[in-house]
Amino acid sequence: MRINIGYYTSTGNTLWLASKAKEMMEQQGHAVKLYEIINDRSAFEQDECDLTGFFYPVWGSNPPDPMVKFRENMPEGNEKKYFLSVIAVRCTEIPVFSGKK
Numbered sequence: 001m002r003i004n005i006g007y008y009t010s011t012g013n014t015l016w017l018a019s020k021a022k023e024m025m026e027q028q029g030h031a032v033k034l035y036e037i038i039n040d041r042s043a044f045e046q047d048e049c050d051l052t053g054f055f056y057p058v059w060g061s062n063p064p065d066p067m068v069k070f071r072e073n074m075p076e077g078n079e080k081k082y083f084l085s086v087i088a089v090r091c092t093e094i095p096v097f098s099g100k101k
């Protein structure tokens, strides 16, 4: 499966986790690419894949501002599957992604 992961990190923790996830997925035979959501945004959006993932840290119990901004302008996924991975304890971020399929 081709899996593209978009991530945001400010101090590197999320990138470390996303890289580990990439390694583990590749060990299972998947082709995985990582894209930073600000600098690599257009490549991330244009690159076809079977599954899209997002990794981001929590800021004030919510997704970080760059992730919220990304979500506001995110193209429709045409029912494509995606997954989220969030670094934190509290979880109020899912509603930010609702409404897009």
Ligand SMILES: Cc1cc2nc3c(=O)[nH]c(=O)nc-3n(C[C@H](O)[C@H](O)[C@H](O)COP(=O)(O)O)c2cc1C
Pocket: 008, 009, 010, 011, 012, 013, 014, 015, 056, 057, 058, 059, 060, 061, 062, 087, 088, 089, 090
């Ligand atoms: C502005 C800001 C707000 C944060 N708010 C929370 C929070 O509400 N809950 C929490 O568990 N961690 C919070 N954190 C901690 C980060 O989620 C945590 O340090 C994370 O590992 C940072 O990931 P990164 O290195 O990929 O940026 C906050 C960090 C920052 C910079």
